Amino acid sequence: xxxxxxxxxxxxxxxxGRELAKVLKIPFYDADLFHPRSNVEKMSRGIPLTDQDRLPxxxxxxxxxxxxxxxxxxxxxxxxxxxxxxxxxxxxxPEKVKFIFLQGSIECIRDRMRLRKGHYMPPSLLESQFExxxxxxxxxxxxxxxxxxxxLENIIRKLKDN
Numbered sequence: 001x002x003x004x005x006x007x008x009x010x011x012x013x014x015x016x017g018r019e020l021a022k023v024l025k026i027p028f029y030d031a032d033l034f035h036p037r038s039n040v041e042k043m044s045r046g047i048p049l050t051d052q053d054r055l056p057x058x059x060x061x062x063x064x065x066x067x068x069x070x071x072x073x074x075x076x077x078x079x080x081x082x083x084x085x086x087x088x089x090x091x092x093x094p095e096k097v098k099f100i101f102l103q104g105s106i107e108c109i110r111d112r113m114r115l116r117k118g119h120y121m122p123p124s125l126l127e128s129q130f131e132x133x134x135x136x137x138x139x140x141x142x143x144x145x146x147x148x149x150x151x152l153e154n155i156i157r158k159l160k161d162n
Contacts, residue, residue: 013077031078099139
């Protein structure tokens with residue numbers, strides 16, 4: 001199974017994803033590391049990505065997801081904001097991909113983004129992320145309004161229930 005922690009920038013995908021991978025004793029991957037330089041530069045300048053910008057990145061991730069799934073379970077942190085993006089990511093193996101949506105208010109996430117250092121995504125792009133977000137109906141949804149430990153416990157409990 002490939003567990004994809006999804007949500008807007010600043011929702012805790014990488015932080016929670018790393019911890020979930022540790023608990024499950026499986027590899028962790030961060031989709032941000034697969035962005036082409038042009039996407040990173042664009043976001044760094046405060047310019048939102050378009051679907052056209054994202055498509056090659058999503059296709060590359062889809063190929064990687066199929067490779068990772070053949071090697072065993074793993075966790076991927078990836079925004080996966082639109083349904084069409086999630087369909088690309090899980091293409092060919094939808095039954096082997098489980099999305100976990102980290103849901104939080106724009107205020108909570110904006111506060112978190114202001115505290116983090118060294119990330120190319122500026123808080124000014126948060127509104128465009130929320131505008132792009134299509135809330136998934138088929139994902140495990142977890143509130144991020146609690147501590148990382150409680151968020152992780154909630155995810156693990158919901159995974160066991162599914």
